[in-house]
Amino acid sequence: MIKGCKICGIKDSDTLNYIINHPYPPKFIGFICNYPKSSRYVELNSLKKLLNVNKNKSEFVAVLVKPNNQTLEEIKSLPFDYYQLYDCTPDTIKKIRQKYQKKIITALTIKDETDVLRFKSFADVTDIYLFDSKGYEKSQGFDHNLIRNIKLNKELMLAGNIKFDGNLKNYEKIANYLDLSGGLETSGLKDTSKIDIFLNNLNKINK
Numbered sequence: 001m002i003k004g005c006k007i008c009g010i011k012d013s014d015t016l017n018y019i020i021n022h023p024y025p026p027k028f029i030g031f032i033c034n035y036p037k038s039s040r041y042v043e044l045n046s047l048k049k050l051l052n053v054n055k056n057k058s059e060f061v062a063v064l065v066k067p068n069n070q071t072l073e074e075i076k077s078l079p080f081d082y083y084q085l086y087d088c089t090p091d092t093i094k095k096i097r098q099k100y101q102k103k104i105i106t107a108l109t110i111k112d113e114t115d116v117l118r119f120k121s122f123a124d125v126t127d128i129y130l131f132d133s134k135g136y137e138k139s140q141g142f143d144h145n146l147i148r149n150i151k152l153n154k155e156l157m158l159a160g161n162i163k164f165d166g167n168l169k170n171y172e173k174i175a176n177y178l179d180l181s182g183g184l185e186t187s188g189l190k191d192t193s194k195i196d197i198f199l200n201n202l203n204k205i206n207k
């Protein structure tokens with residue numbers, strides 16, 4: 001069952017305010033905190049200003065690729081509810097979780113079944129699993145059938161080439177949450193018309 005969604009890669013206040021105040025806001029909103037290769041990366045001072053808002057019903061997610069101690073210290077006072085972690089070992093995640101008292105989305109990048117099975121190593125340190133493509137800053141997909149039959153002890157978030165105007169019912173038996181970023185953009189910028197269509201479509205299937 002799809003409970004909601006995450007809209008990722010927000011970098012400007014107009015888009016953020018639109019999303020937060022939408023009739024059907026996303027459960028999660030993601031911000032790229034330490035990955036300058038991404039066009040959606042937000043520099044620290046800009047991030048502080050951007051996040052100075054009322055979150056309303058949404059929860060904020062810091063998207064972090066193998067973060068170092070300096071990055072973690074710099075963002076520790078920002079209003080993040082979750083840390084979404086790429087390329088971290090279970091031991092590293094455990095230490096981050098304990099030190100900063102954040103909920104954890106463990107991001108696993110998927111190409112084949114071997115990548116999928118890595119989830120077992122993170123069972124004790126994650127709150128939500130995110131299965132994503134190998135694209136990182138590029139919007140790519142992977143074969144969602146690879147995760148169709150796995151049994152998880154936590155909720156599952158799905159990313160990777162999901163269409164904002166596609167048949168979202170196709171994902172009901174796979175995911176608890178859908179995660180979109182590039183799929184909600186036009187010419188590299190978030191498109192509120194696409195966001196509106198996606199959030200309304202998701203609300204329809206949740207009913």
